[in-house]
Amino acid sequence: MAETVLTVTNTEALTPYEAAGGIPAPTPVPEPEPTPGAAPERSSRSLPNKASRRRYAIVLGVLVALSLLFGVGLLVWGNPLPFGTDGFWRIAEMRATTLVVMAVVAICQATATVSFQTATNNRIITPSIMGFEALYVAVQTTAVYVLGVAGVMAVQGVSQYLLQIVLMVGFSLALYGWLLSGKYGNIQVMLLIGIIIGGGLGSVSAFMQRMLSPSEFDVLSARLFGNMSNADTDYLPIAVPLCLVAAGLLWLRSRHLNLLALGRDAATNLGLNHRRQTMQVLFLVSVLMAVSTALVGPMTFLGFLVATLAYQFADTHDHRLVFPVAVLTCFVVLSGAYFVMRNVFYAAGSVSIIIELVGGSVFLFHILRKGRL
Numbered sequence: 001m002a003e004t005v006l007t008v009t010n011t012e013a014l015t016p017y018e019a020a021g022g023i024p025a026p027t028p029v030p031e032p033e034p035t036p037g038a039a040p041e042r043s044s045r046s047l048p049n050k051a052s053r054r055r056y057a058i059v060l061g062v063l064v065a066l067s068l069l070f071g072v073g074l075l076v077w078g079n080p081l082p083f084g085t086d087g088f089w090r091i092a093e094m095r096a097t098t099l100v101v102m103a104v105v106a107i108c109q110a111t112a113t114v115s116f117q118t119a120t121n122n123r124i125i126t127p128s129i130m131g132f133e134a135l136y137v138a139v140q141t142t143a144v145y146v147l148g149v150a151g152v153m154a155v156q157g158v159s160q161y162l163l164q165i166v167l168m169v170g171f172s173l174a175l176y177g178w179l180l181s182g183k184y185g186n187i188q189v190m191l192l193i194g195i196i197i198g199g200g201l202g203s204v205s206a207f208m209q210r211m212l213s214p215s216e217f218d219v220l221s222a223r224l225f226g227n228m229s230n231a232d233t234d235y236l237p238i239a240v241p242l243c244l245v246a247a248g249l250l251w252l253r254s255r256h257l258n259l260l261a262l263g264r265d266a267a268t269n270l271g272l273n274h275r276r277q278t279m280q281v282l283f284l285v286s287v288l289m290a291v292s293t294a295l296v297g298p299m300t301f302l303g304f305l306v307a308t309l310a311y312q313f314a315d316t317h318d319h320r321l322v323f324p325v326a327v328l329t330c331f332v333v334l335s336g337a338y339f340v341m342r343n344v345f346y347a348a349g350s351v352s353i354i355i356e357l358v359g360g361s362v363f364l365f366h367i368l369r370k371g372r373l
Contacts, residue, residue: 046318056321059313063328070335071099078343101231101296102338104243106306106330108292111247112285113303114310114319114326118261119281120187123311124366126303127289129191130175131198132168133298137224138201139164144220145208152219161235161294165242168290169283176282187278226299226352228338239291246287247323253281254319261317299352301359306330308362 047053075095081087116127143151154160175194209217223230250257256277259267264274292299310326337351 046316046321052315056314056316059325060328063313063325063332066332067328067335070332070339073339074099074335074342077339097231097233097236098228098338099335100236100240101228102331102334104236104239105228105292105296105299105302106334107243107247107327108288109299109303110306110310110326110330111250111323112288112292113307114322115250115257115281116285117307118257118319119278119285120191121261121263123307124304124363125191126300126307127285128298128300128303129198130172130194130286130289131201132172132286132289132293133300134198134201134205135168135171136164136293136298137205139167140223141205141208141220144212144216149216149219152223156232158234158238161232162238164294165238165287165290168293169286172286172290173283176279176286223297226297226302226355228296228351230297231295235295239295242287242291246284246291247327250281250284251320251323253277254323257281257319258317297352299355301356301363302330302333305355305359305362306333308366 047056075092076083079088079091081091112127117123117125140152140155143155145151147154155164175190175197209220212220256272259270259272260274260277260281262270267274267277306326306329309329310322313329314322314325316322333355334351337354341351341354
């Protein structure tokens with residue numbers, strides 16, 4: 001008979017799983033004890049961690065430093081009179097007017113473009129698509145076509161400046177009120193209609209320009225390019241308050257803009273009246289674009305350029321943080337381009353052309369990188 005061999009095991013040295021014939025239990029890994037007073041690495045805030053807050057502060061500091069550098073450079077660089085003399089300060093005061101115009105344009109273009117892209121939920125379009133610049137060109141061309149060279153003087157002055165602002169804002173309000181009201185109103189149709197109207201105004205302007213004499217066309221062309229020299233100091237008492245009030249109201253609506261960026265359904269579910277808020281934002285955008293365009297002329301891709309850079313620099317969705325970065329970026333682009341073109345290439349009038357070229361290139365690169373609209 002075969003002998004049965006029994007193996008006696010010390011069950012006291014085994015775990016309950018081994019004593020029951022199961023698989024040995026894995027050794028538990030002790031959890032790290034939380035450090036007292038340590039903040040979590042991520043949060044739901046606009047800048048979720050210390051690294052992002054430090055990065056935002058550095059970006060803002062660099063933009064402020066560049067703005068001061070280019071601003072002071074435009075005031076004192078190339079001044080032919082000795083520093084501290086009455087003539088020196090008189091020339092610096094004249095140049096300071098150009099800086100104020102740049103600041104107004106920077107606030108208007110940057111704030112309007114960021115807000116418009118949020119309201120339309122599309123980051124590749126600018127408010128120029130609504131026909132503001134086409135209307136400006138049509139007004140200037142019609143004046144020269146009807147009155148000749150004297151027409152340029154006819155569209156200058158405080159009353160004419162106010163009239164152009166009223167025409168642009170009224171045109172946009174009529175477009176928004178018509179296309180965003182009613183049961184089937186939507187932003188996509190509004191944008192398409194705006195493109196068509198802008199194209200129609202451009203065609204009429206081109207026809208009238210072909211009928212002008214060479215001297216009249218030459219005078220008109222100087223008005224159709226965005227240029228800081230187009231601004232008149234008499235316009236600033238009107239442009240500055242309108243710019244500050246409209247931009248300030250948009251900044252105060254930053255929380256509403258954050259909700260608008262989520263889309264119609266999400267914003268409505270969160271208790272926001274999407275249509276009313278969109279109308280109010282588009283009205284303020286119209287005021288800003290009218291002030292800027294009537295002040296210095298068309299600058300189609302400036303807003304898109306600075307808005308794209310601002311989103312990259314700020315790296316946040318919060319409009320309270322995006323707006324300052326966008327305004328400073330726009331001022332740095334304008335003042336830097338003006339300083340370089342004026343003191344290096346001696347072609348200050350070509351600033352808008354260079355900005356449009358760079359902005360258009362960035363637009364094409366952005367579209368080709370995304371591969372879609």
